[in-house]
Amino acid sequence: MTAAQTNSSLAENIRALREHFDTVVLPMWMGRGFNNALGLPFESLDSSSGDPLPAVRYRAMACARQLYVFALAPGAAAAQHADRLFESLHRVFRDENGGWRYSVDAQAQPLDDTQDLYTHAFIVLACSAYFQRSRNAYARKLMLATAHAIEARFKTADSLYHAALSPDFSQPLKPPAQNPMMHLTEAYLAAAQVAEPALFAQHLRALAQGISQSFVHAPTQCVAEALQGTPANRLEPGHQFEWLSLVHGAAQVFEGLDLAESLPRAVQWSREHGVDAAGVIASLDEAGVVIDDTRRIWAQTEYLRVLAVTGDLSALLAALVDFRAHFLHASGWHECLDASGAVTRSDMPSTSPYHLATCLDALQNVVS
Structure with missing residues (x-):
């Protein structure tokens, strides 16, 4: 396939994914996926019927x-829904x-x-995005207050952050x-676009x-x-894949740091050991042995995203065609598949459209 043919096919597949997101995914969360009485999105919908699954809880994240x-x-209806959220x-x-x-x-x-x-990080991210859309000053205030709480409460002496603290x-x-x-890295990158x-x-x-000092596994650089x-x-x-997309998009922030040097090697290792004809594998041990062979939709979107930001367009086209064929269906998506392509989860969580949105943002830059 010539470069022109690759670009044309990519543009068509990206357009189809965007159409599915805009006409199927977003409307379901403004409709049956939203509990109007409480003003909250249901945690999950049935993948076949689109009906909300029985509510047990609602999470801030x-x-x-x-x-x-x-x-x-885009659009006024989405803006109004964001206001309510x-x-x-x-x-x-x-x-x-x-x-x-x-x-x-x-x-x-x-x-x-x-x-x-994890919750606090998504508050910062969401408030940043909402402030950019609405210019609601309270959103910016909450973003900054939450970031301050993270730095004052969660941060450890070695520049890491506790994953959870007691209620007080x-x-x-x-x-x-x-x-x-x-x-949190993602959230702070977004916050920097609107303040400090x-x-x-x-x-x-x-x-x-x-992260480099305490989490990077030296043999694989993962x-x-x-x-x-x-x-x-x-x-x-x-x-x-997700880490590299974040760091790649803010190269000036991470310039000269070990993490910027190690992540391309981590992605190469992951492509060699953690991606096959059925998609991206959920997890491996530090020797490269598969622990969990599930194919989760979010991992596939992050693979598409990293291929887009690094410019590997031929691999992106092949992965995107496979993604649309196996993970999307007329009324939504499949959350998890096994290595043979069988569906292993019958729900559509309210958290997954976020991964589709970040993926689409990266894909849009390929054809813009």
């Missing part, structure tokens, strides 16, 4: 991810300790008041973990150095899920 998606989506986010989940409760129950009453870094912030409940800090870029760049560089030395540690190819 899930609400924030939906806010991020609709803050980016933002109102519900701070009304339902903001707590009296200056943090964010992890979840509420099916009646929107407090359920889990743990101070969770006084006791660590979970040690530093890769995934919350990756999303030099300060957020300082935080980001310190965090990147902490960012492990837990601190180096943790028994039964895991390497997730999808997270290597």
Whole structure:
């Protein structure tokens, strides 16, 4: 296939993915996926019927991810939906300790008041995106207040961050973990677009150095899920792809740091050991042995994203064609497949459109 043919086919496949997102995915979360009485997105929909699954809880992180998606989506209806999500986010989940409760129950009453870094990171990200869309000054205020709480409460002496703290912030409940800090990186990059870029760049560089020192597995250069030395540690190819996309998009922030040097090698190793004809494998051990052979939709979108940002267009086209054929269906998507392509989860979580949105943003830059 010539370069022109590749570009033409890529443009058509990206257009089709965008159409599916705009005409199928977004409407479902403004319709049956949204609990109008509570003003909150349901946690999950049935993949076949599109009906909401019985509500057990609502998480702040899930609400924030939906806010991020609709803050980016075009049109007046999306903007109005973002307004409602933002109102519900701070009304339902903001707590009296200056943090964010992890979840509420099916009646929107407090359920889990743990101070969770992953949740706080998505609050920062969502408020940044919503402020850019709406210019709502309160969103910027909440973004900055949440970032301040993260730095004052979660940060450790070695530039890492506890994954979870007690409701009053006084006791660590979970040690530093890769995934919350990756999303904190994403959040701070977004926050720097609307406030205090030099300060957020300082935080980001310190965090990147902490990741390199404590999480990078030397033989593979991959960012492990837990601190180096943790028994039964895991390497997730999808997270290597996600890290590189973030760092690649802010090269000036991470210039000269070890993480910027190691991530391309981590991605190469992950492509060699963690991607096959069925897609991206969920996780491997540090020797490259498969731990979890599930093919999760988010890992596939992160693979597409990294291929887009690094310009590997022939591999991107092949992966995108496979993704559309295996993970999308007329009324939504398949969350998880096994190595043979069989569906292993029958739900569509409210958190997954966020991954589709970030993927589409990167893909759009390929053909713009």
